[in-house]
Each structure stands twice: as C-alpha cells, then as structure tokens.
Amino acid sequence: MTRELVLPYTLQRQIIDQSLAGKPEEICGIVRGRERQAAALVPSRNVAEERTINYLVEPSVLMQQFVFEDAGDSMVAIYHSHPESPAYPSATDAWTAAYPESVYLICSLEALQPVIRGFELLxxxxxxxxxxxxxxxxxxxxxxxxxxxxxxxxxxxxxxxxxxxxxxxxxxxxxxxxxxxxxxxxxxxxxxxxxxxxxx
Amino acid sequence: MTTVYIPTPLRRLTAGASKLEVEGSSVGELIQAVDAQHPGVAAKILDADGEVKRFINVFRNDDEIRSLEGLDTPVGERDRISIVPAMAGGAATA
Incomplete structure (x- = not known):
C-alpha cells in the first residue's frame, strides 16, 4: 500500500519559496506533524560546505525532533531542494539517509514549474x-x-x-x-x- | 540520573524508548550506561577509536559536545543529552 503524507498547500508553497530564494544553493529544513499530517515547517540554514550540490541540516534544528515528541508530535518529514536535478533521491541522499520514519521531501527546480515529491529511504x-x-x-x-x-x-x-x-x-x-x-x-x-x- | 534522548533510528535498540534515565558523570559514561541497558547503542554512536562518529551529533542541553570537552564533557542531573544523527545529502552529479 502506498504511504501518504498530508502536506498542506501552504507548506508546499513555503518549501517552494525557500527553494527559489536559496537557488543556486540547496535549501533544507524539517517538518513537524502528527500521524502523517504535516503541520509546520522548521527551516534550517544549509550548513554544508558545497551548498550548490549538498545540504546539511543544522544539528540544532534537528534537535527540535525531541521538542516535537515531548508535545506529542514528531518529525514527519525532512525537506531539501535540488536546484538543477530531478525530484528524486540521489545516491548521496540514499547514503546519508538517517531517519527511516520520516518522509524525505525533495523540491526540484529543474523544470519550469517547481515539483515536490516525497520518499521513504529504508x-x-x-x-x-x-x-x-x-x-x-x-x-x-x-x-x-x-x-x-x-x-x-x-x-x-x-x-x-x-x-x-x-x-x-x-x-x-x-x-x-x-x-x-x-x-x-x-x-x-x-x-x-x-x-x-x-x-x- | 540524567535524561538521554534517543533518536528514532536507534529506538529499535532501546525497545522503542525515546528517552532513558541513566547515571554517569560524563557524556561518555552516559553512553556506556545506555549501552549496558541496551547493547549495541554505543556502536551506533562511537567509531572504532571510541570517538563520536562524524555524522552523529551529541548535545548537552543546547551545546554540541565537540564545542565542549567531547565525551569527557561533564553532566549533571538536570542536564539533557540528545543524540542527533546528521541529516545530509545532495544532488545527483554526472
């Protein structure tokens, strides 16, 4: 059965806006929610060294996952952008995937219209x-x-x-x-x- | 007792526990105390040389321990220790 994530349009728009504003660099952040329903974004700075091809979420932002959990929520997703490549996990994304319970959202700016897709990396x-x-x-x-x-x-x-x-x-x-x-x-x-x- | 927050990827080793109360006077001692209760946790956090793996961050409250005294960072009962795997990746390259 295909898994689902409810990602309200306003949050999709925020991810796209952050991706466009960050171009040509990749952007990233985490998503707070509950039971496969996204509720809010926590944007992060991209603290990778080569930010046009890599992203690294600020550890202090990732630490928010425990704050979410203490309030009954969870880190339902992690997002990043691919400024010039498809909305599909790269081999690097697969290698570094660390949170199997979270959905990996990728916003691609490769085509005329931005595209967001979600994946599980297991x-x-x-x-x-x-x-x-x-x-x-x-x-x-x-x-x-x-x-x-x-x-x-x-x-x-x-x-x-x-x-x-x-x-x-x-x-x-x-x-x-x-x-x-x-x-x-x-x-x-x-x-x-x-x-x-x-x-x- | 100090609270150690366990991230989701390590919870299959802690019987699902998201936080554990353990005793120790340093971050390193706490990690070993968690490992004594739930074998295998330390191996996920520390490398073969006994240092914190490159893609793992360990916080004492809001400070990453590499900016403090590493695994020797002292801890008190009111401190909160968080284990946070890094989240990284990047675009495909030709």
Whole structure:
C-alpha cells in the first residue's frame, strides 16, 4: 500500500519559496506533524560546505525532533531542494539517509514549474559479494570515495544479487564508501519508496 | 540520573524508548550506561577509536559536545543529552 503524507498547500508553497530564494544553493529544513499530517515547517540554514550540490541540516534544528515528541508530535518529514536535478533521491541522499520514519521531501527546480515529491529511504538488510557486483554492473563515483549503482524497477537483477538471498524490493541503490582503495568499503543498500503527497 | 534522548533510528535498540534515565558523570559514561541497558547503542554512536562518529551529533542541553570537552564533557542531573544523527545529502552529479 502506498504511504501518504498530508502536506498542506501552504507548506508546499513555503518549501517552494525557500527553494527559489536559496537557488543556486540547496535549501533544507524539517517538518513537524502528527500521524502523517504535516503541520509546520522548521527551516534550517544549509550548513554544508558545497551548498550548490549538498545540504546539511543544522544539528540544532534537528534537535527540535525531541521538542516535537515531548508535545506529542514528531518529525514527519525532512525537506531539501535540488536546484538543477530531478525530484528524486540521489545516491548521496540514499547514503546519508538517517531517519527511516520520516518522509524525505525533495523540491526540484529543474523544470519550469517547481515539483515536490516525497520518499521513504529504508535500509535493506542484504548479504552479497560487492566485488562480484562491481564486475557485473556499471557504477559511478557520485562523490569522492562514494560509489553507487541504481537498480530501477523491473530491470534485471545481477547474479551477484541472487534472488534467493536478496530481498525482492526495488528500486534501490547499492552505495559504498571507500575513500582509500586499501580500506574495507562501508556498504548500504537503500530502498526508495514513493510517498503520495496530499494537500488536504 | 540524567535524561538521554534517543533518536528514532536507534529506538529499535532501546525497545522503542525515546528517552532513558541513566547515571554517569560524563557524556561518555552516559553512553556506556545506555549501552549496558541496551547493547549495541554505543556502536551506533562511537567509531572504532571510541570517538563520536562524524555524522552523529551529541548535545548537552543546547551545546554540541565537540564545542565542549567531547565525551569527557561533564553532566549533571538536570542536564539533557540528545543524540542527533546528521541529516545530509545532495544532488545527483554526472
């Protein structure tokens, strides 16, 4: 069943306005709400170093999640903008996803009209041979030392991800961080699920 | 006893608890006290060298402990310790 998030039009407009005002840099923030109903935004400064391609929410803003919870609410979503790329999680977004219970909202300014989409980013527990996967797929270095391969829905599963051992859930990213070729890579497999956004 | 706030991603290790009351005189001691009750929590916060992982922020009240004395930051009963995983990401690159 497709999950949903009620994101009132006024909040969508605030995210778009913040995204446009921040362009060419990415913007970000968190969303307070209750039971899949967004109620208010808490905009953050983007404290990443290269803000045209990265975002980093201020830790003090993220700490508000505990204030929300003490009042019976929760951090129902985290939002950021993609000034020049689609409203879809990047491999970097997948690698850094840290809050599986929150919806990831992405506002893209790539097209004429801004677009906001919502996603869940969930870790898939999987056992596989990364070396074999590297040989069987075409992966790319998305950030220095960070490599990714994206498995689109319905595309063939490489033998390295044998169906008998690998959860049949897609689309997903296999991302691994290996800043030093001699070091053991850290690997994550992250499922991307779309969340339906409703305005009321 | 000091209150330690646990973020949602770590709650599967704390039986769903969002905050815990533990004893300790420093942030490091509190993390170990939480880990003694709920094994595995410390490994999510600390790296192999025993330092706070790069993408984890730990606050004593409103101050991140890297700006204080790190894991040696002293804590009192009225302090509030918050564990906050960083939230980052970025656009796709060619």
């Amino acid at each position: 870790d898939i527990e999987a056992d596989f041979d990364l070396t074999a996967l590297k040989q069987q797929t075409s992966f790319h270095e998305t950030r220095p030392g960070l490599f990714a391969w994206y498995r689109a829905t319905g595309t063939p599963l490489p033998d390295a991800l044998d169906r008998t051992r690998f959860p049949a859930r897609d689309p997903f990213y296999v991302v691994w961080f290996q800043p030093d070729p001699a070091a053991e890579p850290e690997v994550r497999v992250v499922y991307i699920g779309e969340i339906r956004l409703k305005s009321h």
